[in-house]
Amino acid sequence: MNQATPLPIAITMGDPAGIGGELTLKAWQQLHMKVAPFFVIDCPNRLKTLASDLSLAIPIREISSPVDALGCFNQALPVLREEVHHPVISGTGDPLNGSAVINSIKRSVSFVQNDEASAVVTNPINKAVLYQAGFSHPGHTEYLADLANSKTPSVMMLASKQLRVIPVTIHLSLAEAINKLDSDLIAHTIRTANTALKQDFGISTPRIAVSGLNPHAGEDGSMGTEEINLISPTLELLQNEGIHIKGPLPADTMFHAKAREEYDVAVCMYHDQALIPIKTLDFDSGVNITLGLPFIRTSPDHGTAYNIAGQGIANPSSFIAAIEMAATMAKAKTEAH
Numbered sequence: 001m002n003q004a005t006p007l008p009i010a011i012t013m014g015d016p017a018g019i020g021g022e023l024t025l026k027a028w029q030q031l032h033m034k035v036a037p038f039f040v041i042d043c044p045n046r047l048k049t050l051a052s053d054l055s056l057a058i059p060i061r062e063i064s065s066p067v068d069a070l071g072c073f074n075q076a077l078p079v080l081r082e083e084v085h086h087p088v089i090s091g092t093g094d095p096l097n098g099s100a101v102i103n104s105i106k107r108s109v110s111f112v113q114n115d116e117a118s119a120v121v122t123n124p125i126n127k128a129v130l131y132q133a134g135f136s137h138p139g140h141t142e143y144l145a146d147l148a149n150s151k152t153p154s155v156m157m158l159a160s161k162q163l164r165v166i167p168v169t170i171h172l173s174l175a176e177a178i179n180k181l182d183s184d185l186i187a188h189t190i191r192t193a194n195t196a197l198k199q200d201f202g203i204s205t206p207r208i209a210v211s212g213l214n215p216h217a218g219e220d221g222s223m224g225t226e227e228i229n230l231i232s233p234t235l236e237l238l239q240n241e242g243i244h245i246k247g248p249l250p251a252d253t254m255f256h257a258k259a260r261e262e263y264d265v266a267v268c269m270y271h272d273q274a275l276i277p278i279k280t281l282d283f284d285s286g287v288n289i290t291l292g293l294p295f296i297r298t299s300p301d302h303g304t305a306y307n308i309a310g311q312g313i314a315n316p317s318s319f320i321a322a323i324e325m326a327a328t329m330a331k332a333k334t335e336a337h
Contacts (some may be wrong), residue, residue: 003118007071007118008078009038010111011328013104014123015089016043016097018304019314023123025058027323028077036118036327037073039066041104044090054312066116070289081234082107082114090310098133101125105140109147112295114309117182118330119296120144121322130301141290144297154292155192157265158301159325160282163255165267165274166291177270181213181226183234186269190235193265195241196291201264202332209254209263210235210247211273217250231269255281284317287325296329298322 014020025047026042033039040047042061051058052217069078082104086096092226105125111117123179125140137143145154156168168189169177190208197206211217212231214224221228231248239245246263253259254266255277268274278286279301286301308314 005037005144006070007116007330008066008117009121009323009330010066010108010117011038011040012108012120012122013040013042013082013101015093015101015126015304016046016084017090017093017129017309018306020123020127020304020307021047022309022312022314023300023316025051025054025056025077025318026314027320029056029058030316030320031323032074032077035324036093036330037069037078038064038121038196038323039069039072039073039078039080040156041080041082041107043084043100044081046084047077050310053310056312064260066111069302080107083127093129093304095129095132098130098135098227101130102135102143105143105145109144109295113148118334119298119326120195120324121319122297122299124300124302126304128205140299141297144290144293145230149295152192152292153188154290155189155196157193157196157289157291158278158286158290160248160278160321161287162281163260163278165278166265167269167271167274168267169270171271172268176215176325178226181269183230183237186210186234187238188269190238190243190245190267191241192292193267196212197264198298199336200291200329200333202336203264206265207258208243208245208247208264209249209259210245211251211254211266211268213269215250215252217248230267244313251279284315285321287322289329291324296326296333298326298329300327 048060059071059076063078084097084100108120118269197203213226218224227248288299288301290297
């Protein structure tokens with residue numbers, strides 16, 4: 001495809017028993033005249049039935065290749081067929097449909113790798129169900145990294161219109177997170193963030209605020225020495241590389257409105273330090289972005305929500321924000337090149 005032609009965004013099926021199909025339908029309903037075209041790798045008949053069951057008057061158009069989405073997106077939701085092999089029961093995960101879920105992810109990555117799609121937006125999956133279907137990766141992100149043949153660890157960013165945050169350690173107990181912190185991990189996280197903000201967000205000189213680990217950033221060693229012995233020397237090393245960093249800062253004073261004006265991303269030492277402020281500011285529209293992959297990947301900041309699947313009450317705000325974020329990042333990346 002001529003690179004002057006905008007590429008569509010690839011959306012994965014996610015767990016068909018979850019809310020992903022409903023989110024995709026509602027996202028097209030709200031965005032089909034507003035954002036870059038997208039298509040979903042899913043079962044057209046499943047989506048038609050779901051739209052009918054939820055009383056959503058949304059036309060479905062089966063396409064044979066991603067480029068077809070460009071011509072029909074304004075009139076119908078473009079669907080690239082990925083057949084489910086077993087009847088879908090909302091709220092009940094089925095390993096027999098696991099291969100379709102996995103194929104949808106695999107195909108989305110092949111499309112971005114072949115310059116047929118500009119970004120991947122992933123619907124939520126249920127790892128426990130996929131494990132029963134033979135899925136062997138710890139999670140979504142690790143599978144994407146494997147498909148991309150990416151050798152370095154990816155970095156998780158949560159973003160909204162008001163704030164971007166990155167936790168250095170993610171899904172670990174607090175004790176494990178503290179034990180895992182080292183200079184290499186902190187440096188890799190910040191370098192990855194700096195590169196992504198330039199390439200994918202169009203920020204020429206990213207401003208990165210870094211939290212301490214302890215209350216009051218250790219208060220000169222009286223509340224912990226990790227800032228003195230670990231974090232500050234690492235930040236100094238990165239500053240010498242030309243990265244614009246401020247820190248280590250007390251986490252409790254980093255997130256008020258005036259403080260947020262001073263940086264483009266906040267890098268925090270552990271999960272809750274980063275995620276509490278963004279979920280407090282914007283619980284419904286936060287976007288999960290995977291940095292460090294050779295392509296753009298965003299996802300909504302929630303799971304499959306089996307408990308409300310098929311009821312028509314799922315809030316599409318985070319999924320819509322994920323699509324809008326992917327479109328914005330794809331545009332910035334194109335302009336950067």
